Amino acid sequence: QEQNRELRERLEQLKKERNAIILAHYYQRDEIQEVADFRGDSFLLAQKAAETDAETIVFCGVHFMGESAKILAPNKTVLIPDERAGCPMADMVNVDGLRKLKAQHPNAKVVTYINSSAEIKAETDICCTSANAVRVIESLDAEEIIWVPDKNLGRYVQEKTGKKMIIWEGYCNTHDMLTVKDVYEMKAKYPEAEFVVHPECRPEVVALGDFVGSTTAIIDYCRRSDRKEFIVGTEDGTGYQLRKDSPDKSFHFASKFLVCPNMKVNNLKKLVKCLETMKPQIYVPQAIADKARISLERMLQVK
Ligand code: 13P
Ligand code: SF4
Numbered sequence: 001q002e003q004n005r006e007l008r009e010r011l012e013q014l015k016k017e018r019n020a021i022i023l024a025h026y027y028q029r030d031e032i033q034e035v036a037d038f039r040g041d042s043f044l045l046a047q048k049a050a051e052t053d054a055e056t057i058v059f060c061g062v063h064f065m066g067e068s069a070k071i072l073a074p075n076k077t078v079l080i081p082d083e084r085a086g087c088p089m090a091d092m093v094n095v096d097g098l099r100k101l102k103a104q105h106p107n108a109k110v111v112t113y114i115n116s117s118a119e120i121k122a123e124t125d126i127c128c129t130s131a132n133a134v135r136v137i138e139s140l141d142a143e144e145i146i147w148v149p150d151k152n153l154g155r156y157v158q159e160k161t162g163k164k165m166i167i168w169e170g171y172c173n174t175h176d177m178l179t180v181k182d183v184y185e186m187k188a189k190y191p192e193a194e195f196v197v198h199p200e201c202r203p204e205v206v207a208l209g210d211f212v213g214s215t216t217a218i219i220d221y222c223r224r225s226d227r228k229e230f231i232v233g234t235e236d237g238t239g240y241q242l243r244k245d246s247p248d249k250s251f252h253f254a255s256k257f258l259v260c261p262n263m264k265v266n267n268l269k270k271l272v273k274c275l276e277t278m279k280p281q282i283y284v285p286q287a288i289a290d291k292a293r294i295s296l297e298r299m300l301q302v303k
Contacts, residue, residue, distance in 0.1 A: 011268075014275040022035060028264075032267065040216065046068050056079065056278075061080075063086050081274045088172075089173070110123065122291035125298070148168040174260040196211045197209035198218065
């Protein structure tokens with residue numbers, strides 16, 4: 001407690017010295033979310049990175065998020081507390097494989113989930129997040145869509161839009177772990193609760209949802225709902241904002257495995273240290289960043 005207080009004080013001082021803002025994804029540890037200037041899902045944080053006047057952005061999330069911030073704000077310094085915080089789903093798609101698919105479907109548009117590397121975004125027509133995937137797909141005038149890398153979100157969006165989609169076989173190790181059995185067990189235990197679920201979960205699990213949406217959409221839904229009890233089908237860090245918004249409601253995470261180990265690599269101590277040393281910084285080669293920026297900016301323009 002005492003140590004955290006000292007770290008928080010040091011952080012405030014460093015933020016001023018470095019003219020820095022701290023962006024934290026909802027899956028970060030509570031001790032990080034507590035000190036963030038903005039908490040959000042992938043979409044909101046990308047928007048904040050693009051808009052900020054601060055000289056330094058500390059991105060508390062996983063590597064692809066820091067990369068997207070750097071691409072959108074190339075003249076800023078972008079720091080991440082620990083560069084080992086990767087996303088296994090982002091690593092499931094490679095440039096050669098995507099190029100092969102593009103060659104096989106020359107008329108298709110490539111839609112890439114933001115959970116991907118800068119190199120993949122550079123091969124992409126438009127990016128999306130789970131918050132705007134349906135709108136992004138609907139904004140396109142294309143017969144056929146190549147979708148990378150999340151097969152679960154891809155199938156969900158395909159069902160919603162009815163578009164012809166060629167779907168890559170990637171998935172989120174954390175969300176994909178949730179099973180129908182887990183959900184039935186929780187529903188039996190908490191019969192009054194509504195089940196809210198992220199579309200990165202398997203289709204058969206998503207089908208059980210009373211509400212399906214991105215992390216922010218889930219948080220908004222639970223805050224507004226008259227219901228007092230929820231079974232939550234997304235990463236456990238979301239509990240911080242859910243409980244903050246609605247201290248009188250109960251939130252039961254649908255499985256004890258809904259914890260992304262990559263997101264938890266960051267902690268308050270590392271956050272302070274990265275601002276102290278100004279390391280590790282995110283670097284994206286300019287040629288890649290310039291191409292990737294087009295696909296991210298197109299996404300930000302979809303209303
Ligand atoms: P959102 O932030 O878009 O809900 O995505 C979830 C996720 O898995 C981020 O890594
Ligand atoms: Fe990647 Fe899933 Fe972790 Fe998000 S929750 S960073 S998609 S592994």
